Amino acid sequence: MNPQCSSLTAACPSGHFKVGSGSGGCTSCPDKSNTRIPGSAYCPCLLGYDRADSDPPHAACTRPPSAPRHPVWQLNDTMVTLEWREPLDRGGRGDLSYRLLCSDCGAAGAAGAARALVGSCSPCDDSILYRPSQSGLTQPRIIIWGLRPQTNYIFTIQSLNAVSAVSQSEPASININITTSRDVPPPISGVKRAAASENSLSMKWNPPVLQNQHQVLEYQLRYRRLDDREGLWEYLPSKSSSVVLTGLQRATQYQVQVRAQSQAGYGSFSALSSFSTLPDGAAHSQLVITAVLVSMAMLLLVAAVTAGFICYRKRRRRSARTDKAGHYQMGQTMKVYIDPFTYEDPNEAVREFAKEIDASFVKIEEVIGAGEFGEVCRGRLRIPGRKENYVAIKTLKGGYTEKQRRDFLSEASIMGQFQHPNIIHLEGVITTSCPVMILTEFMENGALDSFLRMNDGQFTTIQLVGMLRGIAAGMKYLSDMSFVHRDLAARNILVNSNLVCKVSDFGLSRFLTENSSDPTYTSSLGGKIPIRWTAPEAIAYRKFTSASDVWSYGIVMWEVMSYGERPYWDMSNQDVINAIEQDYRLPPPPDCPASLHALMLDCWQKERANRPRFCDIVGGLDRLIRNPASLKMTHPELLR
CATH class of the missing domain: 3.30.200.20 (Phosphorylase Kinase; domain 1)
Structure with missing residues (x-):
């Protein structure tokens, strides 16, 4: 018999309840609750389940969430960024949050590691700061500031919901052991020229001796012409302790430096060394003498040719041509x-x-x-x-x-x-x-940032890299024309129906307000600056160059790979400025290839002369597109 159709004087049977007396019918117990005696006014929760203080008596019973998953961390000296994935089980509730516990296990070394193993660490003191906060986190991400160098820490991430406060069990959690300021590789020594030609140098060096069983993940060599000390460095990665530099100029000296990267980060660059392509030494001197003799015999002819060439170059600069498709032609002087x-x-x-x-x-x-x-x-x-x-x-x-x-x-x-x-x-x-x-x-698909947010997770990595390549190509064109954009951001990139990305927004005057959706910072020199996208020297000194556009491009890369996530999340503008000054850099978005995040970090070099040029970025992205396997390696999820 249906209990709701029973006699008004009959008590509700087991598994049903009725709030108060009266003519109302009985109701089946909500999920994860039951009654064992007739006539109950509410249904107690099953073992392991509870109702929060804010839940009504007729609400279903729920339980605390399971532990967070797959924590990933990025260490910048004494600052740590933690990210993780949400629990598999939310406990049947939607009010999921997180809390971080910090334990100080003392100085790095065997003693600190032993204290961590036996659980004798002490809670961290109030000098450590947390962004956005230590508890009540609704996003699986936190930044921790003010840690002591060379110190062992244990960070515990707890999953919570409204019934965690009334549960008899401890919140489910996951631990991460981190040692701050771990030793990076020592400077490289023994950089030498193994071989040379007129347009190449074969370089090799001594592998560094690393401590604590670390391994060299990669070497990075940078070079530039000796007579171009204000020029930008060219960078080359290498998995071994040697590399060949190609496309060099004949009989020219180059400055070369090398550094190593381990799990702890990059070491310092080696001391500056200079090497010359062939011919050099005596052969070069003989060529100089020969050239002087020949030049004296042809002095008048050379002068005439030079004058004509200068006039010709001036004419070409005034009338640089483009082809019908709008591309500047190879060999033409760029206007x-x-x-x-x-x-x-x-x-x-x-x-x-x-x-x-x-x-x-x-x-x-x-x-x-x-x-x-x-x-x-x-x-x-x-x-x-x-x-x-x-x-x-x-x-x-x-x-x-x-x-x-x-x-x-x-x-x-x-x-x-x-x-x-x-x-x-x-x-x-x-x-x-x-x-x-x-x-x-x-442009049918509008601004890139909102387009990505509306299509979260819908594109392959190759498609995203293709978008980035298009943006870089557009910025290379602008840089070649000596144009500095100053406001490169995903919101200023437009997307057409074929997913072609185009750089836009070339207005010189921008009257932005503090409550704009594009938060800005008023510099001491006047004017508004979009802090999250702007290079440090442009914020501090209004020094806008193609190199500052490269910094902004790195932020655009991060926006694209995170599907329109807000850079630096909900940090304030001043917090962003302080973090960058302390060498904090955005961590890789989820599933971002390591090669792309490495390129972002290159764009965010503090010294603008060390940042890649847009021609380097286009070339690097082209190499990745031609070798899709290089895009499958993401940053390892480091569990400690």
Whole structure:
């Protein structure tokens, strides 16, 4: 018989309950609870399950979550970043959180390790800081600051939910043993030239002697011309204690340094050494003498040829050509970007670099966003004799000042100088009627950061690397033109229907507010800076260069591989600045290939001269794409 249809005077049977007396029927006990006697007003929880204090009596019983899984850590001297995966079992609840316990086991060495083994460590003191907090963590990530160097620590990550407080059992947890400031490899010695040709150097060196059974994971050699000490270093990795440098200049001296990497990180670079390609020494001296004799005999001819060559180069610089596809031709002199604000009349720059379009050719269909100066719309452009196509339209709202109009159109003056498949293409401007408009190609998938968040986990690693390669190619083009972007970020990369990424947002004036979705920092020299994407020297001294764009590109790489995660998560701008000053760098996103994270770290070198150039980045990504197996190795999940 159905207990809800029983006599009003009958007691509820076992396995059912009724809250209070009255005419209401009996209710089956909720999940993980039961009654053993008739007439119960509630159902007690089964062994191992509980109700939280905030749960009503008729709620299902739940249990604490299982332990966190697969902890991964990254150590930067005395700062540690911990990440982990959520428990397999949430206990039947959605209110999962984490708490971190820290134990200090004393100085590194056998004594500290022994204390860790027998559990005689003491709780960490208040000098250690936790970001975002030590307890109540809702994300599986934490940064720990202020640890003592050369010290053993045990970090315990606990999983919690609302019934953990009333449970009789200890929260499920996982432990990680970490020793701060572990010994990195010593400097490399014995760097020498094993062989040489006119355009190559074969280098070798002595492998370092490592302590504590560490192994060398990789060597990194860097080199540059001796007469170009302000130039950027070229970097080469090597698994062995030798490497061949190719593509060098004849009879030229190069500075060379080598360092080793172990699980503890990179050691210091070796002392500077100089080596020359052939011919060198006596052979080089003989060639110099011969060259002097020949040059004296041909002095007038050389002078004439040189003068003609200089004139020819000047003409080519003024008239650098592009092919029909918009690519600059190999062997051509790359044209240099011209700042529109150097024109006495900025309108002249607009007329020179942007095509005026008749307003009757444009049909606005819908508003798709808001820009700095007005609305952003989608529309159709139909120029007689050409196929109709979609365009994005930036409009200048009414009531503008002449300065606002000039700043608005400056972006068109900049964009109109670029022709590259990974740079947003300018269709033209409308300046002779209201509203004033800038028309660009329409990118169906919008901004890269939001596109990745909407498609989390949907792309292969090769697809993501292909996107990064496109962005790097666009930035190489801009760098070659001596243009510094200053605001490279995933939000300023647009994606079309074929997943082609194009660099955009070339406006020079950005009136950002503190409550903007793009948090900024007001520098002491004035102006707003997007801290999370900006190189340290640009934050401190407003020193924007292609090298600072490379730093920003490293952050874009991290954004792409994390599917649009916010860089540095919920850390404040000042915390980000402090962390970078203390050599903290973002850890690899989940499943990020080690080779890509290594490239990110290269982009985040503190010394801008040590960062790779965009041509190096494009070449490196091309090598990874040609060798997909190199993208399968991710950072090991280090369990201690």
